[in-house]
Amino acid sequence: MDKTKKLLIIGAGEFAEIAYEYFSYDSVYEVAAFAVEQQFRDKDTLFGLPVSNFEEIAALYPPTEYDAFVAITYVQLNRARRRLYEACKAKGYRCASYISSHAFVWHNASIGENTFIFEDNTIQYHVQIGNNVVLWSGNHIGHRTVIEDDCWLTSHDVISGYCRIGRGSFIGVNATLGDQVTLGSDTVFGAAAVTVKSLPETGCVYVGSPAKKLNKTSYEQFGIPKPENE
Ligand SMILES: CC(C)(COP(=O)(O)OP(=O)(O)OC[C@H]1O[C@@H](n2cnc3c(N)ncnc32)[C@H](O)[C@@H]1OP(=O)(O)O)[C@@H](O)C(=O)NCCC(=O)NCCS
Structure with missing residues (x-):
């Protein structure tokens, strides 16, 4: 190239x-x-x-x-x-995004900057992916789903149509969201967790199928103070 x-x-x-x-x-x-x-x-x-x-x-x-x-x-x-x-x-930089030539990205999907999309991701009709997002390999992002800024999706996640993943969230490997599911910002959604219901609360950690909230915040999980005034 x-x-x-x-x-x-x-x-x-x-x-x-x-x-x-x-x-x-x-x-x-x-x-x-x-x-x-x-x-x-x-x-x-x-x-x-x-x-x-x-x-x-x-x-x-x-x-x-x-x-x-x-x-x-x-x-x-x-x-x-x-x-x-x-x-x-x-500092005035334009931030580059990388989209693998081996990813499938429908023509009307929108992808922000400083976003990195690995091989074998499927990004469907009218998906919106924000700035500073990473999609490691092999995820399905269903039609009209929105992935807000600063999210990290690991691998082989199934995010169905009309979902919304809140800003700053982390989605573990092999996780599944049914259609029209919203996850709150700063969610940590554990490996192989499944939900078909929205979980809109901010800063929670979920594991299992059906996904259940753990008794700790995602800030405690990552050892950072709860952010204020963001
Ligand atoms: C969500 C997560 C961060 C929680 O990790 P953790 O801090 O080690 O969890 P805890 O030790 O506090 O576990 C709390 C309980 O949830 C259970 N649990 C933890 N993760 C689980 C999971 N993914 N699925 C089912 N149960 C899980 C634990 O067994 C424990 O149950 P218990 O109280 O009955 O013993 C972690 O499980 C996870 O999924 N990480 C992502 C892994 C991943 O995708 N890595 C790829 C990175 S590229």
Whole structure:
């Protein structure tokens, strides 16, 4: 594929390595460098490219010439990725999305920025996927479903038609939502959990089939304070 754009990857861990691989082999982006917040930076190069201090990127890789991709996982219930995505936007970057050439995306689905869609995802008619969302491999996203910003879907989830997944949620492997199900923001929906009813409360953890709420919040699950004023 012709390389017509230059990309800066934020992060230098496993997901950043995977993002490097996928953008390099299956997109118009040429990865130019990585960047990590100075206090977390433990290497100078990765794949022969510089690993720079995040604090210095605007001078080194001007947002007029480079797009950014924040390759941070669901740590801190997706908050670390959200914070760095917002920091990139504040510096003036356009954030790149990656959509696998092996994903099926219907033409009128909408997909935000800093969103990463792996192989074998099926994204149907009029689906809306927000900014800063990751769909690992093999999910079914049914017609007219909305996945709000900052969500992380793992693999082989079945999200039926007309669902809504609230902002910042984490969906474990092999989870199933029946049609017209809404999950509240910051939901943690456990591996292989199933629901055909909406669970709109914010910040809950569910496991099992039918999904039952655990006696702890998703903030406690991820060891972060309950967010205020978001
Ligand atoms: C939801 C989740 C985060 C909860 O994990 P946890 O903190 O280890 O859960 P707890 O130890 O507090 O478990 C509480 C109870 O729920 C049960 N439980 C936990 N996860 C369960 C699951 N996925 N399905 C059914 N029951 C589950 C536990 O057995 C325990 O039951 P008990 O009180 O009768 O002993 C975890 O189960 C999960 O699904 N993680 C996602 C895994 C995944 O998809 N990984 C892919 C990442 S790419």
